[in-house]
Amino acid sequence: MTAATTPSGRTAPRGRIDKRQAILDAAFAVFARRGYENACVREIAEEAGVAKPTVYNHLRDKENLFRHAIGAAADTVMAENLAAAERLRTPGDDLRAALKDTAYRMLQVCCGERARALRWLTYAQVGGFPDLIETVQERTHGRLGEALADRLARLSLAGRLRPCDPALAAEQLLALLTGPMEARSRLGTRAVPAAETRAVAEAAVDTFLRAYGPTA
């Protein structure tokens, strides 16, 4: 942060790698594969290549470490999802195709490694850190719903969707996408072939458009 401007200095001759970032990355990785309780600080420190007290110096305690690691991952996942939703800003002539494309991209994000780990950790710790979970939920699902609602509102105003409550429409579109995927991937334990993912996206959009498409 001091010298280099690239926060994760790709291949740049990074002078001092940010230990803090290394710790957070390692923490998310370890939390993801072990869960919160089973993850031990020693393993995180090893994965980050630092000594245990260094972790405590930077992030005070295990809980804080978890909160920061989760927060960072949530931001990343959300950015990816919003990027996918942006696609709807320029729907082109074929709305159905644009929706399907957007939907498929979002599903890809949701099925990705990071999003799956984040979802598991989120659910797993909803009892232990309800406030954190709520924050994450709002910064991810909530934020995505809003972005989607914005797009749908524009489309409705433009007459390309029938008049509707855009928040509700967005909520239902998301549900039609993620619900079946969770079921088919068995909560993320089995990989879903790309073709099936695409089929889920298309079925969701078809149903959505029958319900929300412009009236004949």
Next chain:
Amino acid sequence: MTAATTPSGRTAPRGRIDKRQAILDAAFAVFARRGYENACVREIAEEAGVAKPTVYNHLRDKENLFRHAIGAAADTVMAENLAAAERLRTPGDDLRAALKDTAYRMLQVCCGERARALRWLTYAQVGGFPDLIETVQERTHGRLGEALADRLARLSLAGRLRPCDPALAAEQLLALLTGPMEARSRLGTRAVPAAETRAVAEAAVDTFLRAYGPTA
């Protein structure tokens, strides 16, 4: 069996009969409020009113205890859900009303104490016990989807729904119900007023019927 008829005679000089059930109940309660790792067998034993080794005598180890407690809870939740789905066997004249009624009942089950705890534990341990989770998932969500698909197939044949893939329709109806509820209850951390629950059910059914209702 001879003298005492109290099935759970607290401190009665005979404690042979339903110790196992008491342990399983206590286990689910403790797992539900502490999570798998934080739950300790001592607490479960205390809650069940038995000594710690008794727990081990009956259920071998913590993992086995967890599996049985989860399995039992899953069966209970499923039975409740199937009972709600049965409502669709006699839809009466007003299909929309019947669907909304069924939907609302299922949401009530899903938002109940036990179902919420089961959902949390399921997600939380999907990394640790993938096989168990898969089983639970199939015995609950999967089974419910099938039951629902059966009903929808009948309705479709009867011309009260347009021709469709009943499995897909059931999957999407379930998604339209549970997805929004998860979002609004913040993964189950906040109570959703009955009115809002009903609204979710109605919106889901309305959307569903626009997509799957009989063609004009």
Next chain:
Amino acid sequence: MTAATTPSGRTAPRGRIDKRQAILDAAFAVFARRGYENACVREIAEEAGVAKPTVYNHLRDKENLFRHAIGAAADTVMAENLAAAERLRTPGDDLRAALKDTAYRMLQVCCGERARALRWLTYAQVGGFPDLIETVQERTHGRLGEALADRLARLSLAGRLRPCDPALAAEQLLALLTGPMEARSRLGTRAVPAAETRAVAEAAVDTFLRAYGPTA
């Protein structure tokens, strides 16, 4: 003990197998393969085919069980050894051959399954049950030494060995036999080929006779 006179009724149509004997046998077997502390009463009961409390009914506690099991095994081993020593009662013309034969037989006993297990258990528990160990030691090694000393005294009187302290001679003969065997069998962990065992016996007797043989 009541009806049948065969204490371990070989193939006889044993009316009531002696549970007590079955327990003692099982106990020795389990103690032998697990050691005293690692042997658990449950396993002994299983091996004996009875329930755990039955073991306690018959033998009061684990310590008592151990004492009786060890005692019985010691008696058996001792009987075998004494039988071998008896051979010296009729030495025949060739004393050297008679001694070698006796020595070899005793080594066979000492290397047998039971004697080895007994030796291990004895040493292992010498700290925990010093009195028992002392008893066993006297009933086995001590008793054998005396028997041997008797034979050697006769031989000495008969002029077939030079005048000597027969107790000391017996002690040293035993030492020349068992010491090298313990070393070569690595305390009983590796099998010693019969040829090597015989060589040990012969070397012991040769040395013994050079020291105690009749003066030229």
Next chain:
Amino acid sequence: MTAATTPSGRTAPRGRIDKRQAILDAAFAVFARRGYENACVREIAEEAGVAKPTVYNHLRDKENLFRHAIGAAADTVMAENLAAAERLRTPGDDLRAALKDTAYRMLQVCCGERARALRWLTYAQVGGFPDLIETVQERTHGRLGEALADRLARLSLAGRLRPCDPALAAEQLLALLTGPMEARSRLGTRAVPAAETRAVAEAAVDTFLRAYGPTA
């Protein structure tokens, strides 16, 4: 390292240096008086003046602790025995006296506190750690036998013993020494008076020399 020079400064604010050695010493002491299974790490930690996890930090687990403690004790005992055997390098004119002196010294070592404890532990755990026991056996008995054989070979070459297999001679001399001592000390449970120890040594050497002394 800067302020305190006391190598084991009891409660000094620095305890970094010889904790490991203190733990190993304490471990051998506790194992010696309790046996492997009955020794508990808590007691070892207390005896060493450290906290329980410190024991685990330094030696990983109870088994490893045992192996190291035994190994160290074996080395010490062996060094003492080899020092005694060295005596034979300068036998002087009176071979018999030199042998008796050496023999007595070795018996003193063998009857010492540490050697007795080592022997008990060795036998007791021969079932549980056969590889360790074998190692110990070779590093002690085996090594001593070789050293002794070397001395005897020299003496034989010098004509002070008759031509013989020195390994066998050493083996038998050791047996003549330790065998009777084990019997008389009842496996180490009772103290043998110095006079009796000396008598055993002399008897062993006398017998040995009659068998292996120079031919008249």
Next chain:
DNA sequence: CATGAATGAGATTTCATTCAT
């Protein structure tokens, strides 16, 4: 700032032993 070493607390599990039938 980074670290090696140390520790207090607590979890799972096993075992010998005893009731009550």
Next chain:
DNA sequence: AATGAATGAAATCTCATTCAT
């Protein structure tokens, strides 16, 4: 006499966290 069920006690080991350098 024999047993299924229950229990008090204890042991191994792990972890989050803190000194002192």
